[in-house]
Amino acid sequence: MLGKPRSKLCACCGARTAPLVQFHNQDTGYGLCSSCADWIEAREGAEYVAATYGQRGVHIETKGDK
Secondary structure: OOOOOEEEEEOOOOOEEEEEOOOOOOOOOEEEOHHHHHHHHHHHOHHHHHHHHOOEOOOEOOOOOO
């Protein structure tokens, strides 16, 4: 079961996100905002972001979600 999407705190900057599904690799209540996802991906790559934070649009906020 994926769980009901709920607003999370960004694990990077602490901002409130749009409703997201909880990713198994993150502490409960934390996700990733789109700005931080872009910033981390530019430095670490898309595979790192997916493995650490989950899928964009499900576990990671996308631009325009708010």
